[in-house]
Amino acid sequence: MTQTETPSEALIRFDGVGMTYADGTVAVGHLDLDVAPHELLTLVGPSGSGKSTLLRMVNRLVEPTSGRVLLEGEDVARMDAARLRRGIGYVIQDVGLFPHRTVAQNVATVPGLLGWDRRRTRERVEELLTLVRLDPAVHGPRYPQELSGGQRQRVGVARALATHPKVMLMDEPFGAVDPEGRRSLQAEFRRIHDELGTTVLLVTHDIDEAVMLGDRVAVLSQGGRLEQLAPPAVLLSRPANAFVEGFIGDARAVKLLALTELVRADVEVSSPAGAGPAAEPARRAAGTPGAPTVRLGDTLSSAFSALATAEDGAVTVMDDGGSAVGTLTPDGLHAALRRAVGTGAR
Template sequence: MTAIAFEHVRKEYPDGTVAVADLSLEVREHELLALVGPSGCGKSTTLRMANRLVEPTSGRILLGGEDVTDADPVELRRRIGYVIQNVGLFPHRTVEQNVATVPRLLGWDRTRTRTRVGELLELMGLEPGRYAKRYPHELSGGERQRVGVARGLATDPPVLLMDEPFGAVDPVGRRRLQAEFRRIHAEIGTTVMLVTHDVDEAVQLADRIAVFSRGGHLEQLDDPVRVLTAPASAAVADLVGRDAASKLLGLGTLQSSDLRQGSLGEDLPTAEATVRVGAPLSEAFSALADARAAAVPVLDGDRTVGVLDADGVLRALRRIVDERASEESAAV
């Protein structure tokens, strides 16, 4: 089912600048849709039109079948979660008070509010007894971002809008937040529209990716594998770049069929570097690169079941593409 739909939406500013031109786009229930493209392509404008922080010039935007332009904008924004890059936490309110902002505006009682805040902090990996009474300045950048996500989810909104939510976090913290958010989204299933300039982030997190070009033109709407392996236009190919294969590493896990069986051989002087069946391919590739050897042992439980070498990584990448092609054929 469709959670939010853009029907021939256009945004043109008084000076004649077209930010979004005739955009038609459907976001499915429970999916995470990433919006990517170069600066000035209209992806953030599209996001902000969904909760009327920016008003469309023409067209319709439907949330659960209701035209958002017919809704009271303040009430609408209380129904749609919104998370931005710099979080925007209230500095003189505690973590608990920040997360409780919208529930209190909606008139929730204290018990219900406190329970929901505790649930969300636990979900975000922020132990309530440790973090609830802290203030934003007492948190790391990653912790503040988690609080921002918790606040956006406080009233279990049907749609969560996220505009470069992890952009202000250092690279290591960003990777951790991406992994944590992937887990959270799988658990709660909220429909998410995520704006990011980072194609790798979109590939890691999204069920589908919408690629925009300047003027708010939708160049391609597809799953990450198709965007990487079959770009629909030169603009998409330029955005993806020449390292599409390396981006595919973030989309699959290591399987027994990817391995070379038998003895570890002389190309494995030590077994210090190992990887496990089911590990993300990106992790498996890193283990192989760090081992400074031609192959690394692969474990299933405590048992060595084979070795991973460069050919195995290539087999895994081809498997991901072939599996996607088989799924598409079955769907026809």
């Protein structure tokens, strides 16, 4: 097992937790794992690796047979289960919306249980539907069956966030959505997390989803064994063992392209006078409508796509102000990928 440095102050701590069923089946062996405040930690692994079991230990839907789960330093086994669950957002694959209640009423479920007044609840519902990019006036009065799968999933996220939970648990939250809708939801949720800073523990079997969303990724094998815990780029560039390498698959370089940003070091910069061969593609592109360009901070996968359509084998690189800072060539892209593999930088 290989881990990167763990947080000194964990919001969630799995302290030697284990789960063994009466028939002797081990769902989780002896696992230690910390989740930092405001972190989005993804749990990924094959079926039978204990991902969902670990998630459900946090809100006491499953009780460990050994060890402890600590939330802000307190053993959840000693907390009132109903109070604990009302303070934790929970999103599952099939959403679990109440079909006889409107979207607004679904989002207002936990505030209602906590006795919020109508005005406060209404304002919070409108705020959350706007956050997940659903129009409160249009979607609030509708019923779940009148929504698409992706819209229902957005409502599920809004409901989970209703009472400002410090922790959100997500179990295969986008698994029932079509691939295009899933990509859109992933991007939306990453935006929401970056905006709110909620601590998230997300279970998935999809390594692409795990590395796209996670600040760190925990790779689990059969019986809940932690094989590697690392930031996405480190995981892809330096798998800890054969199991992790096999689970990631053969397209590690392609995944790294989607995680790594283009920086100035990857760009051929022209001389101050604007002379020299590196300046020529930029001059041509600046005067050619529709010529491909990329910006500093774009992913290397975007840069690769631009290079693939460049007639002269180079694309102009722009800064945030829209000024050309140089050109990117295939050699520069190759060097950038080597940098990512060598440093594990995201």
